[in-house]
Amino acid sequence: MPFSGNRCYVENKKLNRMTKAYNKQIEKMRLKKDREALFDDQRTPFARKISRNMDQILIVASILQPEFSYGVVDRFLVLASYEKIIPILCITKIDLLSDETAVKCWVELYTSLGINVHSISALAKIGMDKLTGELTGKRTALAGHSGVGKSTILNTICPSLKIETGQVNLITGKGRHITRSVRLYRLDDDTDVFDLPGIRLIDFPDLNPTEVAAHFPDFRPYDGLCRFNDCSHLSEPGCVIKDAAESGELKRDRYNSYLRIIEELKL
Numbered sequence: 223m224p225f226s227g228n229r230c231y232v233e234n235k236k237l238n239r240m241t242k243a244y245n246k247q248i249e250k251m252r253l254k255k256d257r258e259a260l261f262d263d264q265r266t267p268f269a270r271k272i273s274r275n276m277d278q279i280l281i282v283a284s285i286l287q288p289e290f291s292y293g294v295v296d297r298f299l300v301l302a303s304y305e306k307i308i309p310i311l312c313i314t315k316i317d318l319l320s321d322e323t324a325v326k327c328w329v330e331l332y333t334s335l336g337i338n339v340h341s342i343s344a345l346a347k348i349g350m351d352k353l354t355g356e357l358t359g360k361r362t363a364l365a366g367h368s369g370v371g372k373s374t375i376l377n378t379i380c381p382s383l384k385i386e387t388g389q390v391n392l393i394t395g396k397g398r399h400i401t402r403s404v405r406l407y408r409l410d411d412d413t414d415v416f417d418l419p420g421i422r423l424i425d426f427p428d429l430n431p432t433e434v435a436a437h438f439p440d441f442r443p444y445d446g447l448c449r450f451n452d453c454s455h456l457s458e459p460g461c462v463i464k465d466a467a468e469s470g471e472l473k474r475d476r477y478n479s480y481l482r483i484i485e486e487l488k489l
């Protein structure tokens with residue numbers, strides 16, 4: 223008896239047709255099982271289910287429409303580090319910029335933090351082969367603000383998917399919320415992508431505010447240098463991280479992301 227996910231081959235025309243139908247059935251069962259793995263247990267935090275079921279998380283951020291959001295990117299990077307999921311950062315819509323300096327700055331910043339970064343345009347088909355290579359043979363969670371171009375990336379990699387894509391409201395720069403539930407897309411036999419819904423679903427299950435700094439690799443050079451051993455890098459005197467953010471030695475946007483995550487965890 224074949225199990226879910228197994229493939230069967232039989233050398234007989236009539237049987238072959240049946241086998242094809244059977245394979246389809248097995249495939250359906252496997253998809254169902256995969257989806258259930260993410261949703262059956264209400265007590266397991268969503269982020270933990272992702273880390274248990276995925277090989278990696280692809281964090282998508284557009285450079286414009288909507289504008290690059292350190293908040294979203296850094297939040298997912300902390301989540302990935304905390305849950306020990308491999309993150310890949312995908313900076314997209316680079317066709318919208320004539321000046322590449324900004325993109326270069328983000329690529330350099332995140333590469334220096336040890337993150338695998340791709341700058342692409344799904345519409346202009348720039349950098350798509352390399353990105354596709356990252357996903358092939360893996361199970362990837364897809365994260366990022368609505369409207370950044372996640373569905374367009376999947377459609378470009380696999381046109382037969384024909385996923386509905388949203389229009390960006392140019393006044394607010396925010397995307398319309400087209401994706402409402404987690405969708406599993408099978409790009410090929412062993413390549414799955416889970417398109418996650420609104421980022422509010424991605425909670426930090428049991429992360430303590432005092433642990434957040436440990437997930438900011440750019441804070442490492444300052445370890446042990448603050449006046450107080452248990453410095454939370456918020457408003458204590460003699461905090462070298464706060465000073466470094468003020469002088470620009472540490473990227474201010476990254477420090478702001480840190481403050482926002484702490485604030486959120488304290489709510």
Ligand SMILES: Nc1nc2c(ncn2[C@@H]2O[C@H](COP(=O)(O)OP(=O)(O)O)[C@@H](O)[C@H]2O)c(=O)[nH]1
Nearest residue numbers: 315343344345368369370371372373374387388
């Ligand atoms: N200029 C440009 N627009 C893009 C690109 N990728 C997506 N878009 C547009 O951005 C909007 C939102 O895309 P969508 O894939 O639905 O975003 P999602 O909400 O993250 O799935 C759509 O109007 C897309 O046509 C790109 O590489 N360049």
Ligand SMILES: [Mg+2]
Nearest residue numbers: 372373400401
């Ligand atoms: Mg979408």
Ligand SMILES: [Zn+2]
Nearest residue numbers: 448453455461
């Ligand atoms: Zn400090």
